[in-house]
Amino acid sequence: MPNNVLYAQSGGVTAVINASACGVIQTVRRYPETFGRIFAARDGILGVLKEELIDLERESDATIAGLRHTPGGAFGSCRFDLGNPDTHPEQYRRLVEVFRAHDVGYFFYNGGGGSMDTALKVARIADEMDYPIRSIGVPKTIDNDLACTDTSPGxxxxxxxxxxxxxxxxxxxxxxxxxxxxxxxxxxxxxxxxxxxxxxxxxxxxxxxxxxxxxxxxxxxxxxxxxxxxxxxxxxxxxxxxxxxxxxxxxxxxxxxxxxxxxxxxxxxxxxxxxxxxxxxxxxxxxxxxxxxxxxxxxxxxHIASRLDVEQAYAAGAMAVRFAVEGHTGFMPVIKRLCDEPYLWTVDRVPLEQVADIEQGLPREYITEDGYGISAACRRHLAPLIDGEDYPPYENGLPSYVRIRGELLEKKLPAFESESS
Amino acid sequence: MPNNVLYAQSGGVTAVINASACGVIQTVRRYPETFGRIFAARDGILGVLKEELIDLERESDATIAGLRHTPGGAFGSCRFDLGNPDTHPEQYRRLVEVFRAHDVGYFFYNGGGGSMDTALKVARIADEMDYPIRSIGVPKTIDNDLACTDTSPGxxxxxxxxxxxxxxxxxxxxxxxxxxxxxxxxxxxxxxxxxxxxxxxxxxxxxxxxxxxxxxxxxxxxxxxxxxxxxxxxxxxxxxxxxxxxxxxxxxxxxxxxxxxxxxxxxxxxxxxxxxxxxxxxxxxxxxxxxxxxxxxxxxxxHIASRLDVEQAYAAGAMAVRFAVEGHTGFMPVIKRLCDEPYLWTVDRVPLEQVADIEQGLPREYITEDGYGISAACRRHLAPLIDGEDYPPYENGLPSYVRIRGELLEKKLPAFESESS
Incomplete structure (x- = not known):
């Protein structure tokens, strides 16, 4: 029987992080021979430690589809990083317990540079703790400071x-x-x-x-x-x-x-x-x-999302799943620009080591010499990223966003006591 | 020969004050037998005193039509109220000079309660200074504090x-x-x-x-x-x-x-x-x-205007012109609610005396007893006012807003020295 999938979101949320979730979930469902059930951890890695896993089978297809146009983090997020395996071995033992209890073989972690460090630490569990898990990062951050990618969804x-x-x-x-x-x-x-x-x-x-x-x-x-x-x-x-x-x-x-x-x-x-x-x-x-x-x-x-951003967010989620299907682990999808005008792009992958805990600022040459404006190259770089509109549906004059039911799977383990350590 | 028309905007601007301008200008152009040329004063009544009148004949039809979806005050606005005729007679003499020099017979002033006081003072010039001018107010304010109207455009x-x-x-x-x-x-x-x-x-x-x-x-x-x-x-x-x-x-x-x-x-x-x-x-x-x-x-x-608001803003401008065509002066159009659900409305008129310098707060019964929320009646009142979308056109990922050329009419008078008094 194929292993189950666990998805989670981490760090500050964005207008399109749920679009990536939608990409992950809908793509997982396209590969029933590879994947079993799919769960979402509540509030990121914290929800894994707490064994708070949302049962996505109880969410309707319409709700999952609606995530594509819904801002915020539908499954919650967290400001929490895993410790190192040598100083916090109990966290890793717990992760493996939870994975094993729910037969989780795939982990998708949606976040920025800090979250990619957590995704990397989970990926290393396979070798270091001999538990067969594939971990793939899914990029997001409004700050655009992720390395190796043309832009970050959000x-x-x-x-x-x-x-x-x-x-x-x-x-x-x-x-x-x-x-x-x-x-x-x-x-x-x-x-x-x-x-x-x-x-x-x-x-x-x-x-x-x-x-x-x-x-x-x-x-x-x-x-x-x-x-x-x-x-x-x-x-x-x-x-x-x-x-x-x-x-x-x-x-x-x-x-x-x-x-x-x-x-x-x-x-x-x-x-x-x-x-x-x-x-x-x-x-x-x-x-x-x-x-x-x-x-x-x-x-x-x-309400004023960039259509390109929504497409890239969805594609990043979908491609992360494709990487897993192809047998990869320890990677993150990145956006690769093929051409400025028209803006053409594809999705590539980089090892998590190259993006974990790395922040990439605005290059100095993107700022005018006087320091108060942007260069022509910066304008050329940024302009396509805001292109296109992707209006959510409206009801009674307001965007109609979905809310998940969020029912948790029955817990199989005792409570984890040291999650805040 | 029919008299000319002068339009001006005053007070804090809104997302739809230009839609009212569009309503005024396009409606004026429909009555060539009543109206001559149409000008807009730069920066409200200040522009009248300074004889800074924008020649709207030099603006294209596309620009005028584009005002309907353009925020801000295309002709400028001001924080300036006319003094009283007895303490500031020079202001009124100047207004009449400017009106006479440019053959202005109609004045449309677009603003809130304070601006309606100015519109009223201009209306009284007809009787008090024996200069034939019709003055009509056009309502706007995001604060919704204008009296006598179901809501204020903006x-x-x-x-x-x-x-x-x-x-x-x-x-x-x-x-x-x-x-x-x-x-x-x-x-x-x-x-x-x-x-x-x-x-x-x-x-x-x-x-x-x-x-x-x-x-x-x-x-x-x-x-x-x-x-x-x-x-x-x-x-x-x-x-x-x-x-x-x-x-x-x-x-x-x-x-x-x-x-x-x-x-x-x-x-x-x-x-x-x-x-x-x-x-x-x-x-x-x-x-x-x-x-x-x-x-x-x-x-x-x-970018996220209420369609109803845009329609009412345009209608307020258009109806102000209709009032002038019908021979009225000293009035302001107001929105009259006929039915909550579906929201049905019409435009009525009230004398400027009933709205000038009057602020209408949120009625106490629209606030819940505890003071931290809104009552069901308030919700029923507000809900239709945000209904419908009216997206502006986009270009390169951003709303495409028009800018007027803003060429001034040639001045015929010496400078006004006391405009800041």
């Missing part, structure tokens, strides 16, 4: 949301600038990588339309230079849009939100680069400022 | 954006709650009226899906009670979404952002209720919190 949709709302809000501030707000600041995600901030530049229909300064996580923030440029732009164009990475750092390499830690909003986790900049601009220039913090809105914005 | 689209992103972000936080963020706080606009905060409740598919606490501008904020309810909800559901009006006030009636004015973000204009609440929740409960401030994004979000 990024294109967040980028499309950001470029769209920056275009819209810039038309708003342009209207108000003569007697009101002259500066609009928007904070976007990206703790270490400025990819999402870079995407804001796609909002420009032409140079300086709208006039924009981007503050990248990769470029040390220079207050004096920034304010000088801001004033120059306002003089020339009447207003300015500022897009700032949450991970903006000062010349000392410290996060702006940490550098000012005597102040109220000094919680790194709490974000808050936009209000810090807003106060600075207001105090130093006197211009009226508005600011926005997009936070989860940007990474959950399935 | 509100439905902002409401649809808010309900959509709250639904999406709540699915995100639900996924993360087991080992990460348990509270998501979103700040929405509404200085005095909680209509936009109320719209967030439409995100709920069922009671407590998602679990939500709404903090209305109309209900004094009670920190102890709020935190108690928050903890109860998190205990029962694992997470909670909090939606807060920017105009949230403490028990003393002071804005939260002002009450804490010794702190960093105490600029009322700068917003900042969300980070104040985030700090409070983090410190008092220890739960991991994320927060977002939607700011201009919500009122510019044409």
């Amino acid at each position: 990024f294109g949709s967040a980028a499309k949301f950001i470029a769209t709302v920056v275009r819209e809000a810039s038309m708003d501030v342009e209207s108000m600038a003569s007697s009101g707000t002259k500066v609009f600041i928007m904070e976007v995600m990206g703790r270490h990588a400025g990819w999402l901030a870079a995407a804001a530049a796609l909002a420009q229909q032409a140079e300086n339309t709208p006039p924009m300064l981007i503050l990248f996580a990769e470029i040390p923030f220079n207050q004096e230079d920034f304010l000088k440029r801001l004033n120059t732009i306002i003089k020339a164009h009447g207003y300015c849009v500022v897009v700032a990475s949450e991970g903006l750092k000062g010349p000392d390499g410290k996060l702006l939100t940490v550098a000012q830690e005597h102040e109220v909003f000094a919680y790194t986790q709490l974000g808050g680069v936009a209000p810090i900049l807003a106060r600075m601009v207001k105090e130093e220039t006197g211009h009226k400022v508005h600011w926005a913090v997009a936070d989860y809105i940007q990474r959950a914005a399935r | 509100f439905g689209s902002a409401a649809k954006f808010i309900a959509t992103v709250v639904r999406e972000a709540s699915m995100d936080v639900e996924s993360m709650a087991s080992s990460g963020t348990k509270v998501f706080i979103m700040e929405v606009m509404g200085r005095h009226a909680g209509w936009l905060a109320a719209a967030a409740a439409l995100a709920q598919q069922a009671e407590n899906t998602p679990p939500m606490l709404i903090l209305f501008a109309e209900i004094p904020f009670n920190q102890e009670d709020f935190l108690k309810r928050l903890n109860t909800i998190i205990k029962a559901h694992g997470y909670c979404v909090v939606v807060a009006s920017e105009g949230l006030k403490g028990p003393d009636g002071k804005l939260l952002t002002v009450a804490q004015e010794h702190e960093v973000f105490a600029y009322t204009q700068l917003g900042g209720v969300a980070p104040i609440l985030a700090r409070m929740v983090k410190e008092e409960t220890g739960h991991k919190v994320h927060w977002a401030v939607a700011d201009y994004i919500q009122r510019a979000a044409r």
